[in-house]
Amino acid sequence: MDVRNCRVCGRMYNYLGGIPICPVCKKEIEDKFNQVKEYIRENPRASIQQISEDNEVSVQQINQWVREERLEFAKDSPIAMTCEKCGASIRTGRFCEKCKNNLASEMTDAFAKPISFEEPKKQAHDSDKMRFKRS
Ligand SMILES: [Zn+2]
Ligand SMILES: [Zn+2]
Known part of the structure; x- marks a missing residue:
């Protein structure tokens, strides 16, 4: 059993992985998230400061939800999120x-190489065939 202190309230609890926050605080954050999501839907033009004040949620927390792509701002929202790579204005995520497409293909390239090495059977078979053809 992995017992840890909750990062928010400091209470000891049985840690199950992820961010070290106890179930009680986790639920509170989830409730806040739903509240903020609802608030943004009703107030699409609210600034991040306003959202933070009206919902008693830190700007940092709101930013985190946006970066996790859990929150998305309306098209006419005054909130400007920027792409972490090129600085283009975006509505959600990082x-x-x-x-995102470039990163996805970079990731595929990085993963493609080790994967091809993990098929020794097929490779051996192919090279056997080649040797057979050549001889
Ligand atoms: Zn807690
Ligand atoms: Zn970009």
Whole structure:
């Protein structure tokens, strides 16, 4: 059993992975999240400061939800999020569509190499065939 102190209230609880926050605080954050989501839907033009004040949620927390793509601002919202790579203005997440696509293909390239090495059976078979053809 992994017992830890909750990062928010300091209470000891049985840690199950993820961010070290106890179930009680986790639920409170979830409730806040739903409240903020609702608030943004009703007040699409609210600034991040206003959202923070009206919902008693820190700006930092709101930013985190946006970066996690859990919150998305309306098109006419005054809140400007920027792509962490090229600085283009975005509505949610950390990167614009273009950079996201670039990152995705970079990741595939990085993963493609080790994966091909993990198929020794097929490779051996192919090279056997090649040797057979050549001889
Ligand atoms: Zn707690
Ligand atoms: Zn970008």
